[in-house]
Amino acid sequence: MSQPKEMPTRNKILQMMKTTGPMSTREITAELGITEMAVRRHLGVMERDGLIESKMIRQTLGRPTAVFGLTEHGESLFPKNYHSLTLDLLGELEQELGEDTVKHLFDRRKVKLNHQYEPEMQGKDFHEKVLRLAEIQNENGYMTECVKKDDDQYVLMEYNCPISQIANRYNHACDCELKLFESLLDADVERTECLAQEGRKCVYIIKSK
Known part of the structure; x- marks a missing residue:
């Protein structure tokens, strides 16, 4: 029996950001269990491709920390069913009026x-x-x-x-x-x-x- 393929690291990062919101490099590293250098490499490619963006957040103590979150383009990779809702609404409108x-x-x-x-x-x-x-x-x-x-x-x-x-x-x-x-x-x-x-x-x- 074949084993299911493991999700690519980039997809894992996108899914983590979708479910938990913006994350720091350290948080992503701890979650994935890979080196910080590898995480930074993935983040660099994803930011270049316009899938994620970084911003600085202030900490109670210490320096501000960079966190990474999904861009609108990154959000668009997740399934949306807007057309079904639109068709349903237009169908109701057509039936009524x-x-x-x-x-x-x-x-x-x-x-x-x-x-x-x-x-x-x-x-x-x-x-x-x-x-x-x-x-x-x-x-x-x-x-x-x-x-x-x-x-x-x-x-x-x-x-x-x-x-x-x-x-x-x-x-x-x-x-x-x-x-x-x-x-x-x-x-x-x-x-x-x-x-x-x-x-x-x-x-x-x-x-x-």
Whole structure:
């Protein structure tokens, strides 16, 4: 009978910080039973990767001590079930008030995002707007790639969709994204492939007017 694999040291440290909060190097060393040098090496790599961050805390006696805790990126490694809650709430809303109410919520979200990003498009030409949109989507976790076909046309590809579970149920979310792109870019936008409709990626053909 095979034995279960031991959890990697880095994962152990992350789990310890998740369950107990920020910890000092000494506390981590005592918990893991390895050398302090090894712990510092792991902490250095994890801090470099943006998984943890250090801060100084004051002691009753002696010098302040450095403790390490999870960053937002580190927290994101632990399972979250937000989409299930969101789908449940949207389902209840749809049952109580109808599908049009849910669509209205997505429309409101589009308007909000348009107000948020429109100032970043001011003063930019078509080329600059498309590249900035690709950056915005990448920053929001869409794993974008932008390819220039000619002076008047780009292909924007998104290999990840942070709201895919919601978009799979409510395709209006995808329609709102397309309209948002059209508004921000003042361009003609056509979606030729969609992750929410069994595509391998979302593909947008963007043409200047």
